[in-house]
Amino acid sequence: MKKFILVFLLLSSISEALAQVVKGKIIDATTLGPIENAKVLEVGSGVFTFSGASGNFEIETSTTNIILEVSALGYVTRQIKANPNSVKSISLIPSRENLSEVVITGALISKTLQNTPASISVLSTKDLQKIDNSNLAQVFNAVPGVYVNQGALNTTKLNIRGIGARSQYSTNRIQAYFNGIPLTSGEGELTIDDFDVEAISKIEVIKGPTSSMYGAGLGGVINMYAGNAEIDKAQIGISSQVGSFGTYKKTVSASHGTKSTSLFATFNDLESDGYRDNGSYKRQSGLINANVFTENGNKLSFLGNFTKLKAFIPSSLNENDYVNDPEKAAFTWGKSRGYESYERGLFGVSYIHHFSTDFANQTSLFVNFRDAYEPRPFNILKEKRVATGARTKFNLQLKLFKLDSELSFGAEYYKEWYSMQTFENLYQDFEDQGSVLGAVLSNNEQDRNYANFFGQLNLELSKKLNLETGFNINTTSYGLEDLYVADEIDQSGDYRFKTTFSPRMGLSYEIVPGRNIYTAISHGFSTPTVEETLTPEGQINTDLKPETGINYEIGFKGNWLDNRLYTEIALYSIQIDNLLVAQRISEDQYVGINAGKTNHNGIETTIKYNVQLTPKIRIQPYFNAAFNYFEFEEFVNREEDFSGNKLPGVPKSTFNSGFEIGYANNFTLFTNLLAVGEIMLNDANSLSTDNYQVIDIKARYDFKVFNNFEANISAGINNVLDEKYASSVLPNAVGFGGAAPRYYYPGNPRNYFVGVGLNYVF
Missing domain, CATH: 2.40.170.20 (TonB-dependent receptor, beta-barrel domain)
Incomplete structure (x- = not known):
């Protein structure tokens, strides 16, 4: 009996020593923000876990070389090789094949486009590549409900759903942010053509009155x-x-x-x-x-x-x-x-x-x-x-x-x-x-x-x-x-x-x-x-x-x-x-x-x-x-x-x-x-x-x-x-x-x- 207990304790200690933890964080490759509820699966074993609100995850493994499959709603699934304590950040690319699963990050609470009760258009890096890259304003004409008046490269007026159409020379009644920094002036005027196409990764356009989130922005x-x-x-x-x-x-x-x-x-x-x-x-x-x-x-x-x-x-x-x-x-x-x-x-x-x-x-x-x-x-x-x-x-x-x-x-x-x-x-x-x-x-x-x-x-x-x-x-x-x-x-x-x-x-x-x-x-x-x-x-x-x-x-x-x-x-x-x-x-x-x-x-x-x-x-x-x-x-x-x-x-x-x-x-x-x-x-x-x-x-x-x-x-x-x-x-x-x-x-x-x-x- 003593020998059995000794063998059992020995095997348990070996098993515990072999069990190791891989820690990491799942982030959006475009915005670098954390991705919540991403599934992290150890290929072959069937063991999986989900990332938390901060994008962090932990998964136990009994091997030193494992393959993790990471998937999340609205992102391209990715497989990576990992060793315990070697993985810290895993970036996922937003999916283009399923537009509805794109995550809207500009809202106060991030949600997929599918589940957001609002009319929102998302322009990806690929959408920006479609246009002549000397003229950013062109891309906004691809958004239904948005019309671009462009008299020259520096004379651009946008209106959303007709709001701002009476403006004489500039865009107004539209709020705009760049990485969360206001672009619209204190008087409500916006110059969108200052920014270069090749400096931008994504654009979200929320159409209609949105003052509940951003204040003065009728359009x-x-x-x-x-x-x-x-x-x-x-x-x-x-x-x-x-x-x-x-x-x-x-x-x-x-x-x-x-x-x-x-x-x-x-x-x-x-x-x-x-x-x-x-x-x-x-x-x-x-x-x-x-x-x-x-x-x-x-x-x-x-x-x-x-x-x-x-x-x-x-x-x-x-x-x-x-x-x-x-x-x-x-x-x-x-x-x-x-x-x-x-x-x-x-x-x-x-x-x-x-x-x-x-x-x-x-x-x-x-x-x-x-x-x-x-x-x-x-x-x-x-x-x-x-x-x-x-x-x-x-x-x-x-x-x-x-x-x-x-x-x-x-x-x-x-x-x-x-x-x-x-x-x-x-x-x-x-x-x-x-x-x-x-x-x-x-x-x-x-x-x-x-x-x-x-x-x-x-x-x-x-x-x-x-x-x-x-x-x-x-x-x-x-x-x-x-x-x-x-x-x-x-x-x-x-x-x-x-x-x-x-x-x-x-x-x-x-x-x-x-x-x-x-x-x-x-x-x-x-x-x-x-x-x-x-x-x-x-x-x-x-x-x-x-x-x-x-x-x-x-x-x-x-x-x-x-x-x-x-x-x-x-x-x-x-x-x-x-x-x-x-x-x-x-x-x-x-x-x-x-x-x-x-x-x-x-x-x-x-x-x-x-x-x-x-x-x-x-x-x-x-x-x-x-x-x-x-x-x-x-x-x-x-x-x-x-x-x-x-x-x-x-x-x-x-x-x-x-x-x-x-x-x-x-x-x-x-x-x-x-x-x-x-x-x-x-x-x-x-x-x-x-x-x-x-x-x-x-x-x-x-x-x-x-x-x-x-x-x-x-x-x-x-x-x-x-x-x-x-x-x-x-x-x-x-x-x-x-x-x-x-x-x-x-x-x-x-x-x-x-x-x-x-x-x-x-």
């Missing part, structure tokens, strides 16, 4: 994410692209990734003469994205981006010039050689801390600046903007009424200092010299502030039914100091908008696995700019109210044919009150009024299909469409009643269709057709543009030169059929001094580009 939110390094890989790359109109771009990038660090950096130089006179463009930009991880799932991140731009402005044309001489610049802009130039930077630090497997916090601090000089025919503008702020968010997983739930809550504060001076432009007194600085015309300083307090609760009411509810409380104020004493008008003053409460509620129901219906109600708002609050006499109009809107939406998201076919349809109705209208009272001055109500009713659809024709050949056709029924419900402006008219500046419909053909992971052909319907040019609906269709084609070939050298060659044609169209319009344009109104920005004719890239892996 929606754009979340962009910087590129990252791959784990256990160091590389450096160079690329170059040349194209029509003297376009030339060169890029240098480098990255280095380990199990606990990631560093990605890129610099690019883009130049173009432009299709039109006075249209030359030069932009230099650089980006650094660095991350440090700890074993318990915490992450410290740093982001820096700097842009230097000088871009001449051909401006809009009247109908005669648009039809007969589209290459010319507007006369006064050509004579003054008008342009814009600025230096812009943003810097941010973010820290994610896991207090436990169920409780985490993410806090970000940021600062950004913009120093600009813009000679226009009517004056010369100098402006400086410095902004700083912080955003903190807590996420807690808990049982509420015995139901699985997750709570998110936090706050965001934004402070902006803005100074603006205008000067006379004496270009008419100095023939052929372009713009010349003259006397001071105005000198203002502004302080802009806003604070958001937000919360969201997700409840799993059943295995098929999920409830998402949330709110945001916003306070916005500004102060204006008029430093110009040569006139008798003092515009100084302070103004605070009433506290705005924005709720949201959504339900998602799984009909069968892979097919969900959802419904949502959300509130949104956008505040007037400082300029819009000024009366013609230069005083602050304290009666001006923010635009507010309520979005009612119902939709379906579903997979078919063994997940090869993905379909999505959304029906929505947005009612906007206190419509802000910018009335033009001089060539460079607008006055805002609350002029009525608009109805934005629409249907959006997405269809994507993956076909594997042979083991080496795949084809992925897609179709996106938006049908827009946007009109004034009540709108009386200057004693003219426009009620019932269509909203100007937004197309009646948009279709985006094409396919991607791939061969053996080396050759890819992209085609895209953009069809745009009629666009009204004024509130009276007396003028409109014609329908137009633009076809783009691009091909890319990737290959290895040597063991560590990777190369690629790409070429493409934009506007293959040489369509003549207006790529941007100026709603309600007004002619001054007897001149015809300038509504049109002509689109580029057929143009070409060729690129080559070389990458060395250490």
